[in-house]
Amino acid sequence: MQRVEHVMGFPVSLRIDDPVAAEETGDAVFAWLRAVDARFSPFKADSEVSRHGRGELSADELSADLVHVLDICERYRAATGGAFDVRLPGRGLDPxxxxxxxxxxxAAELLTSAGLRRFCLNAGGDVVVSGGPWRVGVRHPAFADRLCAVLDLTDAAVATSARYERGDHIIDGRTGRPVTGVDSLTVVARTLTEADTVATAAFALGAEGVDWAAAQEGCEVFAVLPGGRVLRSAGFPTADAAAA
Structure with a gap:
């Protein structure tokens, strides 16, 4: 089964290489992601996130899911000394x-619960895979038609934070200024929750975030700094790599 939909502002592709895959399983994945977008998007005025950000919902009135997400946000805010912060002044709540x-x-756990063992779920370039090995490319930060690394992944997730798609959009919460000391930073972890959050938090720290991310339990890191310098942790699962 292969399926692609535009959800949460980016393309999401699902590939299932499993004989027991059913169309209903894909339906459940995309229905969940659409529900998340409706509930948690800071760009929708009636979402739970927007209402909480405006003070219309107290902490006691929040769903268990949003409480969990905000707990993760706070944990990484503290771990980065405030560099990663979803409550930047003048910007409202944006988790x-x-x-x-x-x-x-x-969504990947929905697939696993349905008995699927080999699949790849790609959400705007952030990927979670089950089974394997799967080969996953990491885009070159300077050239859209080139890769700077190819990974061999089995039962893992990979996420990249970078400047090439949205410009200098990641803000260092300690200074209030955009981060420019890193071009792209990729993290491999056991779950996409960890990979995506660690990648963004590390990027917010700037160049010092590479060592910080590598020190997080179960995380491996690949970063490209301005000027083309490449840094990677010893265990980063690179099948093939080319420096910038």
């Missing part, structure tokens, strides 16, 4: 850096 990875990981 997208956690919601994306968390929601796609939950």
């Amino acid at each position: 997208c850096a956690v919601v994306k990875g968390w929601s796609v990981q939950r």
